[in-house]
Every structure is written in structure tokens, then in C-alpha cells.
Amino acid sequence: MQPAADNLIPVTILTGFLGAGKTTLLNRILTEQHGEKIAVIENEFGETGIDNEILVQDKQEQIVEMNNGCLCCTVRGDLVRILKDLRKKKRGGELKFDRVIIETTGLANPGPVAQTFFMDEDIHKNYMLDAVITVVDAKHGNKTLDEHDEARAQVGFADRILLSKTDLVAETETKDLMDRMKRMNPRAQQNKVHFGEADIKEILDIKGFNLNAILEVEPTFLTDDHHHHDDDVSSFVWKDPRPMHLEKIETFLSLMVENYGEDLLRYKGVLNIKGNERRMIFQGVHMLMGGTEGKPWAPDETRESVMVFIGRKIPRKLFEEGLAYCVA
Known part of the structure; x- marks a missing residue:
């Protein structure tokens, strides 16, 4: 504990x-x-x-x-x-x-x-x-x-x-x-x-590794059109308002970490799990992943899953198809 x-x-x-x-x-x-x-x-x-x-x-x-x-x-x-x-x-x-x-x-x-x-x-x-x-x-x-x-x-x-x-x-x-x-x-x-x-x-008290800290991702970052550098380290954000199936998502993420963990630098997410009034929060470094229940969804809040993956040459299409499969 x-x-x-x-x-x-x-x-x-x-x-x-x-x-x-x-x-x-x-x-x-x-x-x-x-x-x-x-x-x-x-x-x-x-x-x-x-x-x-x-x-x-x-x-x-x-x-x-x-x-x-x-x-x-x-x-x-x-x-x-x-x-x-x-x-x-x-x-x-x-x-x-x-x-x-x-x-x-x-x-x-x-x-x-x-x-x-x-x-x-x-x-x-x-x-x-x-x-x-x-x-x-x-x-x-x-x-x-x-x-x-x-x-x-x-x-x-x-x-x-x-x-x-x-x-x-x-x-x-x-x-x-x-x-x-x-x-x-x-x-x-x-x-x-x-x-x-x-x-x-x-420098201090950023709470970047705190599972309950807000997942801050600039929503416009992918829409800006810039000169592109061909970096092997890149990121993508996945969002879906539909509830997720807990066992499916756990199995899928474990499989992805097992296969691509060495190339995954950081990953973090807030999940909208079917039948759970609380948000599920997870994050990981390479092969190590942890999760915990977060605060309850507010009645007027839009429930949606948001995940960010940062790593080297991540097979984005594979992740997106797998995550879509985990929708309840």
C-alpha cells in the first residue's frame, strides 16, 4: 500500500x-x-x-x-x-x-x-x-x-x-x-x-507523476501546421466518449506494454469505465504501469477517456484499433 x-x-x-x-x-x-x-x-x-x-x-x-x-x-x-x-x-x-x-x-x-x-x-x-x-x-x-x-x-x-x-x-x-x-x-x-x-x-511540486494530477494536454497541438522534423520520439492522444470495458482495456494495455514497453517513454490516461462512477487513472514508464481510481465524475461533466502515449516509433494505428476494441 x-x-x-x-x-x-x-x-x-x-x-x-x-x-x-x-x-x-x-x-x-x-x-x-x-x-x-x-x-x-x-x-x-x-x-x-x-x-x-x-x-x-x-x-x-x-x-x-x-x-x-x-x-x-x-x-x-x-x-x-x-x-x-x-x-x-x-x-x-x-x-x-x-x-x-x-x-x-x-x-x-x-x-x-x-x-x-x-x-x-x-x-x-x-x-x-x-x-x-x-x-x-x-x-x-x-x-x-x-x-x-x-x-x-x-x-x-x-x-x-x-x-x-x-x-x-x-x-x-x-x-x-x-x-x-x-x-x-x-x-x-x-x-x-x-x-x-x-x-x-x-522545478518543485509539479506532481507530474501523481496519478490524480490532471492530464494536461494542449487540445490544439495536433491541429497546428508546422514544418515537421522526422523525430523517432513522437506522441499521440486518443479520446473517446464511449465507456470502456475494464478487463479488455487492462488486457490490451498489458499486451502493448509487454511488446512495446521499451519504446514507450511515458503514457498516462483518464478512463471512463462502464459501470464505474469514478474515473480510472493510469500511467506508466517503459514496462512499468500503475492505475488507481480517481475522483467521481461530476453530474454535469462530460465523461470521456483521454490517453496520451509518448515513445519511439509507436505503432499508432495498432494502438487506436486496439483501444477502439476495448469500448464496452
Whole structure:
């Protein structure tokens, strides 16, 4: 059973391409007087991490306390181990922190880090994954998306995209990049930020992994006519007002996840189930899927199922035909 959310330590995964501005942002979080006690985990593999003046590089994990009460530690080993260690020290009163930010390396797909919070029972009992935040450099964003599949995965995984360096490019170029990312991931809100000056509120308490959070998909995103990039990461939204058959939809989604889970980055939906006065909410990361009953449908509310799938080369027609079959 999921523990009460207020007992769980919220976690944010911060990702982004090399040079996008993640480290500048983190250095600010670690030194600014924002009143939050944050443990920042650098999940790095030999990449230049947080400024050397702030973090003493060491062969082992090293936890350094900042002047604003934040903590910073570098993980060169198992993320699960350091999360358990931090929790133990917090419980024992050795360390004080309210939340965790994990910075992934610039060349990493954030998927496996996100999966950690579903797979390890101990982590699941003590931590709550809040959101994946992706920092994108407006100046080099399109080129990076063209050349690196990890960069496309980072956009596909995002609950929120922070766009840096927009002051260095023409407005039309920024719009082209934002439109492209909207097609790749319609559920991520995009915010422009000045280098290292993102408001802390743009990063924390997004509730992107909260099953009961509203499924926010810009309804017009598919109707805009733009120059198309041939991205392997794309998305589609499926809607149907007809009630769904619960067993059929569960079977179908399980089958799709079994066959295409590795290519499904994120998927989330609100389902109108026949005979149920409550909405059913589900979401998943790769092969891991979870569902729960949401709040009741209001009498004046239009009941409809809405699902969004984000992934690599998803066989959209197959999904749409299968979902139509699940209508009660």
C-alpha cells in the first residue's frame, strides 16, 4: 500500500543535454537562500559535475553541506544505495533535508532513474517521484534533437521543459523548437528561463507523476501546421466518449506494454469505465504501469477517456484499433 504522501520525501529528476544549463541551475539551488532544504544527488559518470569550488571531487560518494543548508552528493555507484543512505541519515537526525533533486548526466535517458521509484519497495515506501524536468538550450536545441536520441528521450520523458538561452536566438527559432517539442511531448509545460535563473517554483511540486494530477494536454497541438522534423520520439492522444470495458482495456494495455514497453517513454490516461462512477487513472514508464481510481465524475461533466502515449516509433494505428476494441 502507498504510504500517505505527506510522509514521503519528494524527488525531482533534472535532466537535459550537455551545456543546456542544468549545472548553473543546480549551483543556484545549492547556494541561494530559498528556505528549502534540498539534497542534490549528482548521478554522474565521469562528466564534469557541479563546480569544483562547491563540490570536492572524491573517489567515493561525498556529501557536502552548503551555506544555505542544502546538501550535495555525487553518486558514482548505485542510486538506490545513496537514497537509502540519505533516508537513514535523515531518520537518525544526522542530515536535515525536505526533498531531493537528482541530476542525471547529460547523455542519459532519465527512464531508468524514474523506474527506480517503482521497482524498489524500500524506495517506493519512503520517496515520491514528483517530476522529470528537462532543460533545453534554445540555441542548440534543434541540432541536439537531430543528432542525439538521448536528447529526444529527455524531451519525451519531461513533465516540464525549461528553455534556456532564448535571448540568444530569434523568436521564430525558439517557436519552431517549442512546436517541435510540443509534438514530441504534448503533456509537458514549456517555460522560458534565463540562464540559471529559473524560479524554484518552476522545478518543485509539479506532481507530474501523481496519478490524480490532471492530464494536461494542449487540445490544439495536433491541429497546428508546422514544418515537421522526422523525430523517432513522437506522441499521440486518443479520446473517446464511449465507456470502456475494464478487463479488455487492462488486457490490451498489458499486451502493448509487454511488446512495446521499451519504446514507450511515458503514457498516462483518464478512463471512463462502464459501470464505474469514478474515473480510472493510469500511467506508466517503459514496462512499468500503475492505475488507481480517481475522483467521481461530476453530474454535469462530460465523461470521456483521454490517453496520451509518448515513445519511439509507436505503432499508432495498432494502438487506436486496439483501444477502439476495448469500448464496452
